[in-house]
């Protein structure tokens with residue numbers, strides 16, 4: 314039910330560009346009446362954009378998902394656009410906030426609390442049979458730069474419904490000739506999100522990614538193999554003081570076999586996440602490592618983007 318009145322009657326669009334999404338550009342805008350700032354995502358109206366908006370709108374009520382305020386369907390220079398007005402996340406990206414902390418101020422307990430927030434968003438999606446499929450650092454934003462800011466997930470450009478047509482799965486209806494792939498190929502889409510959760514948690518705990526290409530290319534053949542075979546470790550000294558339960562949780566999320574990988578219910582029930590307030594306040598070196606790796610951070614983002622693209626293709630073919 315997008316509005317067909319002109320967005321510009323209600324909002325003034327600023328030329329402050331907040332970022333580029335998969336399907337469109339994000340700029341700041343201001344409500345003419347309330348003078349409140351919002352983020353505006355401009356999408357060319359097509360099937361992909363309709364799916365993004367529809368899925369995002371469905372889950373917009375979750376506390377840890379960026380809320381949609383309004384959607385307009387306007388035509389600009391003869392092109393139909395979908396204009397998505399969202400709450401303005403003024404706290405910036407997750408890893409920028411961790412990097413800006415004073416040295417030694419970021420502890421394992423804070424890391425657990427952050428993971429709890431991200432898991433709440435993924436649990437909200439997966440329990441509604443929606444997979445995000447693009448969970449990565451630049452899609453995790455804070456509401457404000459205050460200490461009590463809330464972390465939220467954004468960009469539903471690759472989100473997908475994962476309903477397994479379980480009507481066929483109940484024994485009385487599954488005709489013997491139904492091919493296995495008809496019974497729910499989508500079951501692996503959710504495990505994409507769990508793998509991403511594992512990578513994000515690994516970086517939160519130490520400030521560098523578990524997988525990286527060592528020859529400067531965005532994705533070296535070696536890196537793809539290391540991801541498929543789960544070749545990563547917890548190198549000292551950065552990981553020396555990190556709890557075993559945190560390491561075990563990461564192992565469960567980075568399991569190379571998607572069918573053996575933890576489900577979101579397993580993750581949020583895990584003690585380290587469920588009782589994040591009881592996690593030891595061990596200082597982590599994340600902020601320092603993020604600062605040291607600041608110049609190569611765009612490559613880390615690029616590698617994660619490519620790994621996700623490969624995984625989406627692979628899982629769609631399973």
Ligand SMILES: O=C(Nc1cc(-c2cc3c([nH]2)[C@]2(CCCNC2)CNC3=O)ccn1)c1cccc(C(F)(F)F)c1
Pocket residue numbers: 331332333334335339352354379399400401402403404405406451452454467468469
């Ligand atoms: O980005 C900001 N506010 C924001 C941004 C978004 C947002 C939506 C999407 C994105 N951002 C990205 C940008 C490129 C990286 N991926 C995410 C692509 N896809 C989206 O769907 C939503 C709501 N408020 C912001 C606003 C004011 C100040 C600041 C800063 F803190 F940087 F000063 C940031």
